[in-house]
Amino acid sequence: MMSCKKVALSRVAALAGFACLAASGAQAQSGAEFYAGKTVQFMVGYPPSGAFDAYTRVAARFIGKHIPGAPTVIVQNMPGASSLQFVRYLQAQAPKDGTQFGMFNRGLMPKSVLEPKETGVDFTKFAWIGSMNSELAICYMWAGAGVGAMADLKKRPLTLGDTSKNSGGYIYTSILRSFAPETIKLVMGYATTGHIWLAIERGEVDGNCTLMTSLESQKPEWLPQKKILPLVQFSETKHKDLPNVPTIFELLDSDTQKQAINFLIASEAIGRPIVGPPGMREDRLATLRKAFNDMMKDPEFLDYAQKAKMDMDPVTGEKAAEIAAAIQNTPAAAVEIARKFMD
Numbered sequence: 282m283m284s285c286k287k288v289a290l291s292r293v294a295a296l297a298g299f300a301c302l303a304a305s306g307a308q309a310q311s312g313a314e315f316y317a318g319k320t321v322q323f324m325v326g327y328p329p330s331g332a333f334d335a336y337t338r339v340a341a342r343f344i345g346k347h348i349p350g351a352p353t354v355i356v357q358n359m360p361g362a363s364s365l366q367f368v369r370y371l372q373a374q375a376p377k378d379g380t381q382f383g384m385f386n387r388g389l390m391p392k393s394v395l396e397p398k399e400t401g402v403d404f405t406k407f408a409w410i411g412s413m414n415s416e417l418a419i420c421y422m423w424a425g426a427g428v429g430a431m432a433d434l435k436k437r438p439l440t441l442g443d444t445s446k447n448s449g450g451y452i453y454t455s456i457l458r459s460f461a462p463e464t465i466k467l468v469m470g471y472a473t474t475g476h477i478w479l480a481i482e483r484g485e486v487d488g489n490c491t492l493m494t495s496l497e498s499q500k501p502e503w504l505p506q507k508k509i510l511p512l513v514q515f516s517e518t519k520h521k522d523l524p525n526v527p528t529i530f531e532l533l534d535s536d537t538q539k540q541a542i543n544f545l546i547a548s549e550a551i552g553r554p555i556v557g558p559p560g561m562r563e564d565r566l567a568t569l570r571k572a573f574n575d576m577m578k579d580p581e582f583l584d585y586a587q588k589a590k591m592d593m594d595p596v597t598g599e600k601a602a603e604i605a606a607a608i609q610n611t612p613a614a615a616v617e618i619a620r621k622f623m624d
Contacts (some may be wrong), residue, residue: 293486435463
């Protein structure tokens with residue numbers, strides 16, 4: 282007769298076997314079987330306004346038809362600290378089964394290296410699905426401010442608007458302020474870029490640092506009508522519409538400063554990043570990456586984006602993950618120089 286101890290061990294072994302079979306079945310479940318009938322949350326770390334929300338909504342409109350099983354895709358806004366609240370949610374609480382993913386502000390990436398304790402996020406750990414475009418940022422002044430070139434920054438006090446220290450705009454404004462720290466004042470606390478633009482039109486602030494794609498989609502008349510005067514563009518190459526506006530690298534002499542600036546702006550290559558939580562199942566990540574890539578080639582999607590004046594320049598999830606790793610692994614000397622720009 283089998284002893285009680287052996288019976289107990291046999292039951293444990295049987296339970297373990299059933300668990301393995303269940304796990305094996307779950308792994309074998311196809312994307313179509315998993316996603317069919319489900320609701321997927323495409324999240325964004327901003328309120329229902331501004332460019333990040335706009336890009337999220339157009340992607341959510343089309344990506345569902347490219348995910349096997351054609352799940353329902355809804356947008357979920359989770360604003361807070363320029364999307365840091367959303368990123369922390371993904372890291373700590375979101376399910377890892379591919380039913381929640383979303384878009385965040387890539388400006389958090391260098392910040393996570395500069396202020397790791399405050400940010401508490403390692404972007405190399407996230408499941409990188411892709412990026413809808415690459416970005417180029419500029420700093421500009423409202424034409425009425427009388428500042429049309431970098432040399433004019435020291436002529437009088439100037440006020441620039443921004444959302445928070447977690448925003449990409451804060452990085453560019455901080456770099457701009459290093460050229461005229463005594464005359465440039467930064468006012469933060471605006472909920473979105475749209476609120477900053479309204480403040481500029483009202484004369485409450487003189488200018489802002491933002492993305493060309495945001496200006497082109499949300500304020501397409503500003504540049505052609507010369508309502509704003511661009512001062513500098515943050516890229517190694519010039520935007521086609523700004524041939525006479527200097528790049529930041531043209532204004533710097535030191536190679537170490539240029540390395541530091543590159544660290545701060547490298548994330549622009551993944552301008553509208555879409556990520557899932559750390560530890561997402563590999564098969565689900567592969568499914569979502571393929572869905573993203575297929576969406577970015579979808580003629581209906583591209584036509585819709587063009588009519589909405591949204592710039593599309595996709596980056597694959599694999600490439601985006603490489604850029605995230607390069608930022609995370611920047612040499613300490615360059616990081617320290619970058620830190621001085623942010624003071």
